[in-house]
Amino acid sequence: MPCGEYFTSYESRMGLFRWRIQRVALVLGLPIPFLVPLFVGGGTVSLLSQMFIFAIAVLGLNVILGYAGEIVLAQGAFMAIGAYTTAQLLGTGIGLLPAVTVGGLLTAAVAVGFGLPSFRVKGFYIAITTLALQFIAQDWFFPNPQLAWLHGGSQQQFPFDAGLVGGFLPVEGEVAIYVVALVSLLVFALLSLNLSRTGIGRTFRAVHENDLAAAVLGVNVYRNKLLAFAVGGFMIGFSGGLYGYQLGFIDPEFFGLELTLEHYVMLLFGGLGRVWGAVLGVGIVTVLQDSLQGLLQAFQATALTPVLFGIVIIVVLAVEPKGVLAALGQLKEYLRNWPYAY
Amino acid sequence: MVDVAQLFAIVVSGIGLGALYALVAMGFSLIYKVTGVLNFAQGEFALVGAYAVVIIGSGAFLGLPAPVAVAGAVAVGVVLGVVLERVVFRQFIGEPVLSVIIVTLALAGIFRGLVQFALGPNFRGYPAALRPEWSVPLPLGVDLSAAFAIGVALSLLLVVALMAFFRYTVVGSILRAASSDQQAAMVLGVSIERTIVIAWTLSIALTAIGGMLLAMSRGGAAFNIRTVGIIIFAAVVFGGLDSIPGAFLGALVVGVLQEVGTFYFEGGSAVVVPGLGVPANFGPGFGEILPLIFLLVVIVVKPYGLFGTERIERL
Numbered sequence: 276m277p278c279g280e281y282f283t284s285y286e287s288r289m290g291l292f293r294w295r296i297q298r299v300a301l302v303l304g305l306p307i308p309f310l311v312p313l314f315v316g317g318g319t320v321s322l323l324s325q326m327f328i329f330a331i332a333v334l335g336l337n338v339i340l341g342y343a344g345e346i347v348l349a350q351g352a353f354m355a356i357g358a359y360t361t362a363q364l365l366g367t368g369i370g371l372l373p374a375v376t377v378g379g380l381l382t383a384a385v386a387v388g389f390g391l392p393s394f395r396v397k398g399f400y401i402a403i404t405t406l407a408l409q410f411i412a413q414d415w416f417f418p419n420p421q422l423a424w425l426h427g428g429s430q431q432q433f434p435f436d437a438g439l440v441g442g443f444l445p446v447e448g449e450v451a452i453y454v455v456a457l458v459s460l461l462v463f464a465l466l467s468l469n470l471s472r473t474g475i476g477r478t479f480r481a482v483h484e485n486d487l488a489a490a491v492l493g494v495n496v497y498r499n500k501l502l503a504f505a506v507g508g509f510m511i512g513f514s515g516g517l518y519g520y521q522l523g524f525i526d527p528e529f530f531g532l533e534l535t536l537e538h539y540v541m542l543l544f545g546g547l548g549r550v551w552g553a554v555l556g557v558g559i560v561t562v563l564q565d566s567l568q569g570l571l572q573a574f575q576a577t578a579l580t581p582v583l584f585g586i587v588i589i590v591v592l593a594v595e596p597k598g599v600l601a602a603l604g605q606l607k608e609y610l611r612n613w614p615y616a617y
Numbered sequence: 618m619v620d621v622a623q624l625f626a627i628v629v630s631g632i633g634l635g636a637l638y639a640l641v642a643m644g645f646s647l648i649y650k651v652t653g654v655l656n657f658a659q660g661e662f663a664l665v666g667a668y669a670v671v672i673i674g675s676g677a678f679l680g681l682p683a684p685v686a687v688a689g690a691v692a693v694g695v696v697l698g699v700v701l702e703r704v705v706f707r708q709f710i711g712e713p714v715l716s717v718i719i720v721t722l723a724l725a726g727i728f729r730g731l732v733q734f735a736l737g738p739n740f741r742g743y744p745a746a747l748r749p750e751w752s753v754p755l756p757l758g759v760d761l762s763a764a765f766a767i768g769v770a771l772s773l774l775l776v777v778a779l780m781a782f783f784r785y786t787v788v789g790s791i792l793r794a795a796s797s798d799q800q801a802a803m804v805l806g807v808s809i810e811r812t813i814v815i816a817w818t819l820s821i822a823l824t825a826i827g828g829m830l831l832a833m834s835r836g837g838a839a840f841n842i843r844t845v846g847i848i849i850f851a852a853v854v855f856g857g858l859d860s861i862p863g864a865f866l867g868a869l870v871v872g873v874l875q876e877v878g879t880f881y882f883e884g885g886s887a888v889v890v891p892g893l894g895v896p897a898n899f900g901p902g903f904g905e906i907l908p909l910i911f912l913l914v915v916i917v918v919k920p921y922g923l924f925g926t927e928r929i930e931r932l
Binding site: 344346348389391392395396399400402403404406407410411414415418419420421422533536539543576578579580581582583584585586588589592593596 | 657705708709712714716718719720722727730733844850851854900902903906909910912916917
């Protein structure tokens with residue numbers, strides 16, 4: 276990075292890659308994740324795929340919670356809607372990508388439906404409606420055998436060789452899923468980045484900071500909240516479909532309130548409202564969780580996982596509410612000036 | 618056809634159940650009223666109250682007599698309130714409410730995990746002294762079981778006591794002052810730390826009692842008591858989030874709805890839809906879902922509930 280920040284135009288200030296070193300890093304760094312499966316074992320590859328898939332869901336949560344500032348507690352239910360829709364559609368043979376996309380669209384529709392009360396109420400009522408949705412989905416809708424005509428049975432197998440689109444390019448094996456998840460993550464990360472630095476993202480932030488002031492300035496608060504629900508819901512549902520496909524088997528148990536808590540940990544740890552923070556948070560928390568899981572299983576204490584998550588959330592919120600990325604930024608700033616105070 | 622005596626029996630047990638929910642719901646609206654925090658850990662606090670009795674009173678653990686166990690559960694609630702304020706909530710004074718709400722979610726995870734780790738998800742029976750056999754006879758041959766009767770009496774007493782507390786005592790006025798404008802109250806010499814301690818202690822103690830009675834009504838503590846934390850949202854939203862009598866009334870309505878849903882819309886006892894001839898069977902677990910559907914309707918139709926204060930916003 277050159278010393279000091281010189282920008283002569285707004286475009287260069289807001290650019291995604293502002294310095295030559297960043298462009299060089301992009302060209303050199305982008306192939307690395309695609310080459311990783313050649314060098315590591317199958318277990319690591321599937322862990323990384325899960326990481327990418329969760330990162331998509333956390334980015335969706337970031338759009339709703341980080342940008343628009345609405346608490347949504349139906350992460351598990353949204354992912355379940357995406358997963359069950361995908362399972363149903365894969366049976367018709369339309370391919371993974373269309374199935375997952377339709378799953379995302381359906382999730383977006385449900386998210387918007389449960390966001391409708393925000394027309395009349397302010398504050399945290401959306402947290403309550405989405406918690407009700409989570410409970411309905413997890414304890415009644417998906418486990419209910421009488422509704423199998425709608426969701427296709429509470430426990431379902433996925434085909435393991437569905438084509439990417441139609442019957443072509445079968446997504447088979449860990450590496451294929453890895454590549455699909457990675458490309459989807461890159462697309463959604465780019466989408467989130469662009470969302471946050473364009474007018475829509477600024478509008479979301481304005482609504483988040485002070486909805487009344489935003490309304491006075493001519494922002495349609497209600498429409499923007501619903502837009503945030505739609506975009507975030509789509510991403511979460513999309514990720515749910517991929518998650519189901521990666522697992523190969525779905526059960527309502529996988530989409531409980533614990534999943535919501537886990538994604539909150541990831542997002543808050545990385546930093547609310549920051550795309551790379553969210554991705555970094557997912558990475559760190561997944562790796563920590565994976566290594567802790569072995570330790571906890573050795574002591575037969577897997578029940579303690581939510582305890583650890585809870586403690587991490589409280590400590591992060593108390594010590595550095597902006598997340599680990601902001602802490603790293605402060606450290607960088609300190610080291611840049613060291614040994615001078617400024 | 619709907620049998621009148623049966624309907625009456627269901628409504629009575631619904632009111633009994635609602636009275637138990639009312640204790641937890643009042644704990645919730647107390648906190649919302651004073652600090653503006655939506656507490657998503659109510660179900661877990663109820664769970665702690667229910668299992669505290671198991672740990673203190675049942676023979677497998679300490680095995681102390683029943684009155685000690687009950688007093689102990691209340692004491693656990695009080696201590697928890699003080700400790701949580703000291704350790705957790707004090708860090709978040711002046712932070713956005715959003716943070717504190719997420720903290721309650723985290724606390725829910727912590728207590729759920731701890732209880733599950735310490736005692737496992739299995740049902741734990743209460744000692745015999747806490748499984749009273751008596752019941753209150755009512756007309757039409759309907760009985761109100763002991764736990765429900767205690768719950769009705771206790772929650773009626775507590776709702777009156779709490780209303781009087783907020784209206785007539787100095788501490789109550791201080792709590793109201795802190796809730797209406799925290800900074801102005803601080804300028805007038807109100808210690809915000811103290812109000813938060815009092816509010817959380819009262820709230821968690823109430824919730825622990827509610828959880829304990831819920832466990833008593835089922836003969837012992839089970840892990841699914843924590844669903845009360847979700848169901849009471851229907852009660853408090855219907856009554857108005859910041860209204861304690863509203864929470865009480867809402868909880869009664871929700872209790873009746875749940876019993877009606879369990880009996881008439883679930884399993885073999887489901888009512889037959891007139892005209893169609895199909896039983897209105899919505900599958901297992903619908904009894905607990907009906908209050909949540911009611912909640913969604915209330916939020917759309919009458920979001921500030923029966924007695925809730927509508928927020929007036931200024932720039």
